[in-house]
Structures are given as C-alpha cells and as structure tokens.
Amino acid sequence: MGAERTAVEMSRWTTLDRITNVEPGVSASAIRNVPNTLAIFDSHFPRFHVLPGVLILGSMGELAAHLLAEETGTSWRLAGAGQVGFRHFVQPGDQMEITVQLKERTDEGATLSGDVKVEGNVVTRARQLRMVPSNG
Amino acid sequence: MRFHLIDKVDAVEPGKSVRGKKLTSLSEDYWEPGEDGPVMPYPFILEALCQAGTWLVMITTDRRKRAALLSIGSVDFLDVVRPGDVLELDGRVDSMSDEVAVVSGRVTVDGRPVLEASDIMCALIDAQDLADLDDTERLQKMLTRADGS
Numbered sequence: 001m002g003a004e005r006t007a008v009e010m011s012r013w014t015t016l017d018r019i020t021n022v023e024p025g026v027s028a029s030a031i032r033n034v035p036n037t038l039a040i041f042d043s044h045f046p047r048f049h050v051l052p053g054v055l056i057l058g059s060m061g062e063l064a065a066h067l068l069a070e071e072t073g074t075s076w077r078l079a080g081a082g083q084v085g086f087r088h089f090v091q092p093g094d095q096m097e098i099t100v101q102l103k104e105r106t107d108e109g110a111t112l113s114g115d116v117k118v119e120g121n122v123v124t125r126a127r128q129l130r131m132v133p134s135n136g
Numbered sequence: 137m138r139f140h141l142i143d144k145v146d147a148v149e150p151g152k153s154v155r156g157k158k159l160t161s162l163s164e165d166y167w168e169p170g171e172d173g174p175v176m177p178y179p180f181i182l183e184a185l186c187q188a189g190t191w192l193v194m195i196t197t198d199r200r201k202r203a204a205l206l207s208i209g210s211v212d213f214l215d216v217v218r219p220g221d222v223l224e225l226d227g228r229v230d231s232m233s234d235e236v237a238v239v240s241g242r243v244t245v246d247g248r249p250v251l252e253a254s255d256i257m258c259a260l261i262d263a264q265d266l267a268d269l270d271d272t273e274r275l276q277k278m279l280t281r282a283d284g285s
Contacts, residue, residue, distance in 0.1 A: 013166055013177060013179070013180075014177065014179060039137060040137070040139050042138070043138040043139045043140060044139040045266035045267050046266070046267045046268065046271075047264075047265060047266050047267055047268070048265055048266050050204075052139065052179075052183060052205075053205040054179035054180070054182045054183040054186065054205075055179055055183075057179055057182075057208075058177060058178070058179035061178070061179075077178075078178055078213060079212065079213055080210070080211055080212040080213055081208060081210070081211050082208075082209065082210045082211075083207070083208075083209065083210075084207060084208040084211075085206070085207045086205050086206055086207060089204075130212075134171075135171045
C-alpha cells in the first residue's frame, strides 16, 4: 500500500479530506471537514453535537501514517499516544487543520507530534504520536 | 451507526471502578481492512473504554454528570480486534472531584491485552445538557440488566 494509501483504504471515521502539504521526513498538513450530515451526531450527543476526541486522535494518526509512508514507501499505524490534550470541542461546521511533525524515526518505530486547529485556534494537541510499521 | 460502544456494564464500584463489555460484530460498519481481514480501528477500542468510564461517572452521580474527554496521559494500542471479539473493559478511578475525574484502564479479548491507557482526564459536565435523562436511565437499565431481563 505505502505511499499509494488512499482515502478509500483508510477508516472513513478518521479519514482526511485533503492532504495540503507533505514535506517527507519533516511534516505534513491536511484538512478534515466536519459536516452536520455525520450520523455520529445523532448519538454523540443528542443535545450537543461534538466530534469524539478519539476520532480526532485517529485523524492525526492517519496523517502521521501518510507522512511516514511518503518517506519510507511502507505502511505505518498508530501504536500509541502520550500527552494528548483536547482544549475545545470540535462541532459540526468546523474545518480541522491537522499538522504532524516528525520527531524521530528508526526502522522499528517513529514518534511525531501533532496539533489540530479550527480557525487558527488549537483545539487538540498531541505531544507524542507513536507509530510502528504495519503490513496491512 | 449509534456511537454507543459499550453493551454491558457488569460491575460498578461507585467512585472507584467499572467493568463492562463491548461486543463486536461484522454487521457494524466501522471495520477497516487489515493484513488478515477486517480490524477494529484503534480509536474505537479507546472509545469503548472511555464509555465504560463515562458510565462509571453517570452511575456514581445518579446520572447527573457524564464525562467529556480533556486529555489522555498515555495510551498504547497493543493488538488487533477482529469481528466477533468481545472487548472486556476495565476502568478504575485515579481521582475524582465534582468537576474532573482521572481514570486508567485496560481492554482485553479472551485475556489478551489489546489496549492500556493511563491518566485519562475527563471533565464532568451536566448530563442533561447532552442527552435526555429518561433515555439515559433506560439505557443504564439495559446495560446493567437491572430491568429484570
């Protein structure tokens, strides 16, 4: 799969709408739109629609996998995360601007940091996204 | 799909711990392709544990409060979950006040660890702002089998 990993192959729950920038070995950016049509808002929550934080984390993982695939030509997956802060709710109508930065990489794993902004304000920040090679 | 990633609350020690189950099924629509067939996206495994935590908060507070994710100290996705697996959710409270709870926990499948998380900090917010309280009470009865079924 590697660099040819496409939106169809990613989970549509965390999928990115557009990769806006990739600097292999350094950083990547993408946008993900949050439309009112998502069925998830029927139950999360009936009186207050908010995108689950775990799915925001998943989107950062998708972008991290994309950046690493561009550099290595192989597939990667999210293996863990540390110090992830959810500062503001992400709600229908928001456009998430996601950025990840590579901190270190070996053959066995990679560590990145990531943040998500909506209209310039940081809504989620992950100090550590831990990635491992995947054969999937 | 309803974003209700817990099917049973087996045991609750109010203010202290929760044990529950999430049954997975191929008839659900979150599966993504993996090396050897469909796998559950890792964020969903974490969400199932978080939802066990929110039921712990709701049962502890007589459904006045529920939990919203503020931060995750650390989470490790250890192994894959496949269709038909039953997630055993174990959460324990590290600390809890009127405003904030910190929980840690693990998820296993047939004794095999698939996720460990520590220092999940949640804001406790008024449950009635999020959902109808009667609906929540009905759901609690189903999850805890307190309706005589």
